[in-house]
Amino acid sequence: MIALQRGEIVWLCVALGAIALVLVWFSLMMAAAESAVARVTRSSLNNRILDVQTSAESRFVALKQLNRIHIVQRLIIDRYATASSCAFARIVCNVLDGVLVSLICTLLDAPLWAVVLAGVLSALCIGVVSVLVRPRANGESKPLDIMLRQARVVSVVCLLTPFAKITGHAAAWAKTGKTTASLSDDEELERIHREQGKAAIDRLVEAGDFDKEVSEMMRNVLTLSDTLTREIMVPRTDMICIAQDATLEQVLRMFSRSGFSRVPVIGESVDDLVGMVYLKDAVKAVAFNAEANARSVTSIVREPLLVPESKPVDDLFHQMQRQRQHAAIVVDEYGGIAGLVTIEDAIEQIVGELEDEHDRTQRQEPVQLGPGQWQFPARAPIADVEDAFEITIDEDDVDTVYGLLTKLLGRVPIVGSSAQGHGLRFTAVDSAGRRKKVSTVLVESLQAQRSNEDSE
Numbered sequence: 001m002i003a004l005q006r007g008e009i010v011w012l013c014v015a016l017g018a019i020a021l022v023l024v025w026f027s028l029m030m031a032a033a034e035s036a037v038a039r040v041t042r043s044s045l046n047n048r049i050l051d052v053q054t055s056a057e058s059r060f061v062a063l064k065q066l067n068r069i070h071i072v073q074r075l076i077i078d079r080y081a082t083a084s085s086c087a088f089a090r091i092v093c094n095v096l097d098g099v100l101v102s103l104i105c106t107l108l109d110a111p112l113w114a115v116v117l118a119g120v121l122s123a124l125c126i127g128v129v130s131v132l133v134r135p136r137a138n139g140e141s142k143p144l145d146i147m148l149r150q151a152r153v154v155s156v157v158c159l160l161t162p163f164a165k166i167t168g169h170a171a172a173w174a175k176t177g178k179t180t181a182s183l184s185d186d187e188e189l190e191r192i193h194r195e196q197g198k199a200a201i202d203r204l205v206e207a208g209d210f211d212k213e214v215s216e217m218m219r220n221v222l223t224l225s226d227t228l229t230r231e232i233m234v235p236r237t238d239m240i241c242i243a244q245d246a247t248l249e250q251v252l253r254m255f256s257r258s259g260f261s262r263v264p265v266i267g268e269s270v271d272d273l274v275g276m277v278y279l280k281d282a283v284k285a286v287a288f289n290a291e292a293n294a295r296s297v298t299s300i301v302r303e304p305l306l307v308p309e310s311k312p313v314d315d316l317f318h319q320m321q322r323q324r325q326h327a328a329i330v331v332d333e334y335g336g337i338a339g340l341v342t343i344e345d346a347i348e349q350i351v352g353e354l355e356d357e358h359d360r361t362q363r364q365e366p367v368q369l370g371p372g373q374w375q376f377p378a379r380a381p382i383a384d385v386e387d388a389f390e391i392t393i394d395e396d397d398v399d400t401v402y403g404l405l406t407k408l409l410g411r412v413p414i415v416g417s418s419a420q421g422h423g424l425r426f427t428a429v430d431s432a433g434r435r436k437k438v439s440t441v442l443v444e445s446l447q448a449q450r451s452n453e454d455s456e
Contacts, residue, residue: 013104020100024126027093030157031130033150034086036143037079044144045073046308046333053335054306071151072144075158082154084164089157090130098123220350224314227349229307233330233339240412241266242297244274248282249293255279258414259431262327262342265301270337273329275301304329309338317346372445375429378402378438385424385443393422401426401441413438423447 052065075082102119110118147154158164241264242254255261261279266272281300286292305328307316320328320343332338366384367375374388380401382393398404405426406412408419415438418427423446430440 009107013107016100016104016107020097020104023093023097023100027090027097027126027130029150029153030086030090030093032146033154034083034090036146037076037082037086037154039143040072040076040079040147042073042076042310045069045076046310048144048148049333050306050308050331053331065148068148068151071155072147075147075151075154081164082158085158085161086154088161088164091127094123094127094130097126217350224317224346224349225312227313228309229311229313229316229330229341230309230338232313232345232349233309233341234345235339236270236337238412239264239270239337239340240414241270242277243267244296244298244301246297247293248286248295248297248300251277251282251297252279252286252293254414255282257416264304264329264340265297273304273337274298276304276327276329277301306331307341308333313346313349316341317343320346369442372447374443376401376441376443378428378441380441389424389443389445391422391424401443402438405438405441420446 049066049069052062052069055062057065098119101122102115105115105118240254240258240260242251244265244267246254251263254263263277264270265274265277267274275298277297277300281302282297285295285300305320305323305325307319307328307330309330309332311319316328320326326343328341330338330341366377366380366388368388369375372389374385376384378401381399382395382401382404385391385401385404386393393404395404395407398407402413404421405417405419405428408421408426409417413419413428415428415431417438418425420426425444425446427442427444428438428440429442431438
């Protein structure tokens with residue numbers, strides 16, 4: 001009987017020791033997550049989303065990875081509260097480890113002072129290890145990988161410790177003046193440096209050391225990281241695209257009419273992106289071979305550069321520099337096409353609007369060219385057309401002449417595009433600005449045209 005009791009004690013000690021080791025492992029994991037959550041940046045998560053969407057992994061694996069990334073995105077929205085939850089779980093594990101060690105010593109008939117000393121020393125040693133040794137080093141060197149690996153565990157810990165948000169909000173308020181903090185430590189340091197840089201530039205301008213235009217450019221450089229790609233891109237509704245079944249002859253004609261030198265090639269829809277076609281490639285293909293005009297555009301298509309819409313403009317600019325790309329396709333968080341951005345769009349954030357010798361300013365007032373024939377600015381309201389032709393145009397979803405022409409065409413108009421509706425013919429006759437947007441629309445009365453033809 002005594003031997004059996006001793007055996008039960010031994011097995012119980014082994015079980016308690018195994019539980020203590022599991023708690024030590026969990027404490028180290030929480031310490032790593034506590035360190036990592038403060039260093040995960042939003043841009044690194046956006047870049048990882050893009051990597052997953054463009055990888056060769058199966059859809060099932062990609063969806064699992066995207067789900068983990070979205071969990072981490074929710075965790076870093078209130079990163080101080082998340083860190084407080086991890087710290088609370090780590091401390092609880094350390095305390096429980098001390099209790100388990102004390103219980104094991106008690107089962108082994110150790111004296112009271114040894115029981116207390118063993119419990120306190122074990123809790124302190126595990127606490128020192130979890131704070132100072134490898135887990136925190138890993139959390140600082142590879143924060144994103146650690147957070148992705150532990151995303152679900154950390155989210156469960158946050159759900160079980162809602163009271164930890166109180167200390168997290170207090171820490172966030174003490175550090176940033178807000179109850180939540182969406183910026184990582186690195187991003188917060190960058191923000192402070194930018195504010196200091198802006199203040200230094202203002203002092204230099206006041207002292208007369210800098211020209212105002214130069215100081216404005218320097219301020220713009222400092223604010224590049226605050227501007228997202230979605231703010232400077234051409235939205236998908238304004239993108240000029242070409243179908244994948246178009247010939248090189250049609251491509252060259254489209255380049256000539258639109259004024260662009262790089263255009264996306266699409267399949268059934270804008271989201272069905274095939275690649276990018278370049279004017280230089282098309283000219284090179286047909287310059288010394290007239291028969292090449294009948295070739296498909298897919299024969300010269302290039303792999304597009306994809307960037308997330310939440311990418312800061314300074315990161316976008318450096319990436320396009322490194323990869324020697326002047327145009328990129330912007331994708332949203334679901335992998336759909338959000339728009340198109342060029343390196344000139346990024347440069348304009350520093351130096352202002354760029355125009356070349358082909359750019360023309362948009363006319364500001366409608367001009368009557370003849371009976372039943374008017375020339376309107378593209379952004380002129382539809383009411384101006386109604387007044388000029390004394391008709392009523394019932395269109396609730398568009399407000400401008402350009403919008404009406406786009407709706408009648410069913411695509412983005414370029415110079416030469418023409419469509420009929422409401423007894424009128426709308427023709428895009430001019431473009432302006434670096435983005436070559438239609439600036440002038442010729443509006444003609446179909447009835448006046450027929451009268452002229454009959455009189456002739």
